Amino acid sequence: MSPILAVQGLGKRFQGLVANTDIAFTLQPGEIRSIIGPNGAGKTTFISLISGHLTPTTGRILYKGSDVTGLSVARRAQLGIARKFQTPSLFDSLSAYENIELAVLRSRPRSRGHAARIGEVLELVRLADQRHAVAKHLSHGQRQWLEIGLLLANNAELLLLDEPTAGMTAEETHATGILVRSLAREFGLSAIIIEHDINFIRDLDAPVTVLHLGRVLVEGSFAAVAADPRVRDVYLGNG
Ligand SMILES: Nc1ncnc2c1ncn2[C@@H]1O[C@H](COP(=O)(O)OP(=O)(O)OP(=O)(O)O)[C@@H](O)[C@H]1O
Ligand SMILES: [Mg+2]
Incomplete structure (x- = not known):
């Protein structure tokens, strides 16, 4: 299987500050990867480079085998690279259904079967029972799921989630x-x-990549990473 994402030699400098250095990273279709690391390790920078919100200083990003390093955020989103921000971009006075409906209509203006697709997305993000609830009346967690629903409605294939459970x-x-x-x-x-x-x-039980000082420190199963003395030194041990 060819990877959905392959990152080579990725680096990002902010003036003198090195936020990411020489990162190699591969993700398969259908794979979930957790990224952990101390504050300032470069985790958000890494996601911003993949989504296109930041431009790398070095390296390249291949998505489904094509080089997307120079593409805009919007173009990458069209290709299925979907980044979720912490503050949901919902229409607060519209229902969960209407929020998804707008996203479906925007991404598939000329296709049929919109109602079925909206229902499917609401089901996927566990909001089928809340379909008529106005977004501002949803719980914090439900609002985050609705935001994920917007990404799905927009045909996301690679989800980039930065601390999705914060505040839940x-x-x-x-x-x-x-x-x-x-x-x-x-x-x-x-x-x-x-x-x-x-x-x-x-609980996610997905492979884990540990970033430290902008580099990949360790990669492996949660059990292997949690038991690694280097990880304990920089991160888990300090908790
Ligand atoms: N736009 C920017 N301009 C200058 N420096 C930045 C910018 N964004 C991030 N940095 C710096 O790059 C380094 C990595 O930041 P980043 O936000 O990627 O870390 P992080 O691992 O996401 O941290 P946290 O766990 O606190 O969210 C930090 O030293 C940060 O101050
Ligand atoms: Mg961060």
């Missing part, structure tokens, strides 16, 4: 793990998830 209750955090896993398993979506919540990362 334990129950919502758990449900988010189940949601992401089902998107990967049942629909073949790929996802890169940055999280500080180590319990969430453990």
